[in-house]
Amino acid sequence: MTKVIVIGAGVVGASSAYRLAQAGAEVLVLEAIRPGSGTSGISYAWTNAHRKPPFPYHQLNVNGMKTHAALRDEFGTTPWWHGGGSLEWTEPERHQSFRENVQQLQAWGYAAEYVSPAQVAGLEPDIDLAVLGDSPAAFFPDEGWCDPVVYIHAMLSAATHRHGAKLVLGARVADLTMQGDRVTGVRLADGTVHRADMVVNCGGRWTNDAVREAGLHLPLAPTPGLLVFTPPVACGLSRVLHTSVVNARPDGAGRLMLHWDPTDLTVQLDSKVSVDMPQVVDLMRRARQVFPGIGDVSAEAVRLGIRPIPGDGLTAVGPMPRVNGYYVAVTHSGVTMSPFLGLCVADEVVRGVVRPELADFRPARFFN
Ligand SMILES: Cc1cc2nc3c(=O)[nH]c(=O)nc-3n(C[C@H](O)[C@H](O)[C@H](O)COP(=O)(O)OP(=O)(O)OC[C@H]3O[C@@H](n4cnc5c(N)ncnc54)[C@H](O)[C@@H]3O)c2cc1C
Missing domain, CATH: 3.50.50.60 (FAD/NAD(P)-binding domain)
Structure with a gap:
């Protein structure tokens, strides 16, 4: 053996x-x-x-992604994996690259479809559609997230x-x-x-x-990433969301996990992080823009992760x-x-x- x-x-x-x-x-x-x-x-x-x-x-x-989905047959239940797809739109200066990405994914046979504001609202009723404006939005039905x-x-x-x-x-x-x-x-x-x-x-x-x-x-080139966690909030977000102001997904018991790529550039591998740092306050403000229903809430936690690249x-x-x-x-x-x-x-x-x-x-x- x-x-x-x-x-x-x-x-x-x-x-x-x-x-x-x-x-x-x-x-x-x-x-x-x-x-x-x-x-x-x-x-x-x-x-x-x-x-x-x-x-x-x-x-x-x-x-x-396919192997994650297949684990359901093997294990019966896969409580760690949450499907439901992901929704995405971007800020106007990135619309072209957004469209190119959707086109590339479709050409590679990946499930990616444009959706209207009404469809966005149907999928995620708690989003303030004013943030979407007239941006193109896309839905990726095979995506999800994992605990x-x-x-x-x-x-x-x-x-x-x-x-x-x-x-x-x-x-x-x-x-x-x-x-x-x-x-x-x-x-x-x-x-x-x-x-x-x-x-x-x-x-x-x-x-x-x-x-x-x-x-x-x-040879490794690790990069830091800042993740911000809300307390349990009254928000029905049920899938991964990438918007023009913040990225968010559910994180259990009503908490949302927030991320914003530009914020990652403001931290180092060894940065000390705390819930009152300006970047965290800013991410919470951005989350309130997308989900006004969460109210004037502060972050519950912030964590710095290092990507093993x-x-x-x-x-x-x-x-x-x-x-x-x-x-x-x-x-x-x-x-x-x-x-x-x-x-x-x-x-x-x-x-x-x-x-x-x-x-x-x-x-x-x-x-x-
Ligand atoms: C902010 C952020 C966002 C991310 N987003 C995504 C995403 O959306 N989708 C995605 O797919 N991936 C994402 N990633 C990347 C993903 O999380 C990592 O690729 C993955 O977790 C790496 O797993 P791993 O098992 O290789 O490493 P780790 O989870 O780091 O596991 C390594 C383990 O080895 C142990 N260890 C280390 N040295 C020793 C030693 N000498 N002896 C014994 N044990 C040791 C450690 O304690 C640790 O438990 C993200 C990462 C970050 C930081």
């Missing part, structure tokens, strides 16, 4: 652990803190394949209870153990050594911290060059893609099947 160590219990590690164990591997998941404590716990978590060229990268995301930590729990439960995987929390990997050019396992920060035939690093933005050997570091902005999944027995899986849009990536990792690591969908996303491209 192939012994596999998975580093990290975010969406990518949990998906990989489940599929590896299901494929017959003896799986040990080593998580430094707790499941979902990394980027997966601070994510907008919109499942989509928007503005994700080139086509193979778009398709990787589409495969992720990543609920998903992670389901994958880890299935991996451990159904397929015998083991999960150790508080296990910080400090280095790989090597014999010549073969990775033989990992050494934890407390000195414990675990042996394996294959180490799969799903450490997200911390992937390189688990490996001392600089030659095995994946490989150096060229695309996914990096596959064996690391120069050594044997070491595989990495690091990506932005990991919430969308992780169910599919988990299947690919299991095929490649356990079954020896090389997945053609990953051909353009090999870590080796950084080491030529």
Whole structure:
């Protein structure tokens, strides 16, 4: 039986652990803190394949969306995944790029349709249509959002209870153990050594911290993102919404999660954030513009998440060059893609099947 160590219990590690164990591997998941404590716990978590060229990268995301939907047949219920599509319109200076995006998505066979103001109101009655004005709006029926930590729990439960995987929390990997050019396992920060035939690093933005050997570091270009949370508010928003003033989605128990791309440019990877910072107050003001019914409410919480982005902005999944027995899986849009990536990792690591969908996303491209 192939012994596999998975580093990290975010969406990518949990998906990989489940599929590896299901494929017959003896799986040990080593998580430094707790499941979902990394980027997966601070994510907008919109499942989509928007503005994700080139086509193979778009398709990787589409495969992720399809695999999320297929989990319903496998698990019976998928309480972590919320369909309902997404609605979008943009500020006037971006109308052309908005139309080009819709056209590109339609040309790629992706469900994307223009909708009238009356249809927008039908889908989301609490929106103030004055914000929409005469902007073109589009609906993307196959999109949705995910509660990543609920998903992670389901994958880890299935991996451990159904397929015998083991999960150790508080296990910080400090280095790989090597014999010549073969990775033989990992050494934890407390000195414990675990042996394996294959180490799969799903450490997200911390992937390189688990490996001392600089030659095995994946180039990463992480970016910060600010997410603002309202208290429970009387608002019926039921899907992902991107507007000309703010982006929003439900976040359970009546809370809304808010995001605004330009705001991300005002924070750094190590910024301290608080609910009274001007950017947060501004996002709440923007939310009130779209949903006047929420009243004069302040933010309940704000969180800074760091996107784990490989150096060229695309996914990096596959064996690391120069050594044997070491595989990495690091990506932005990991919430969308992780169910599919988990299947690919299991095929490649356990079954020896090389997945053609990953051909353009090999870590080796950084080491030529
Ligand atoms: C603001 C924001 C918005 C986003 N929006 C979206 C979106 O709309 N749609 C989408 O699909 N994606 C989105 N993303 C990206 C997505 O959240 C990430 O791609 C995904 O969560 C990455 O998951 P992961 O499992 O790779 O990493 P993580 O969730 O970071 O998991 C890594 C785990 O590894 C553990 N770990 C790290 N180092 C070690 C070590 N040495 N030893 C043991 N364990 C270790 C960590 O504790 C952590 O639990 C967003 C991200 C941000 C920040």
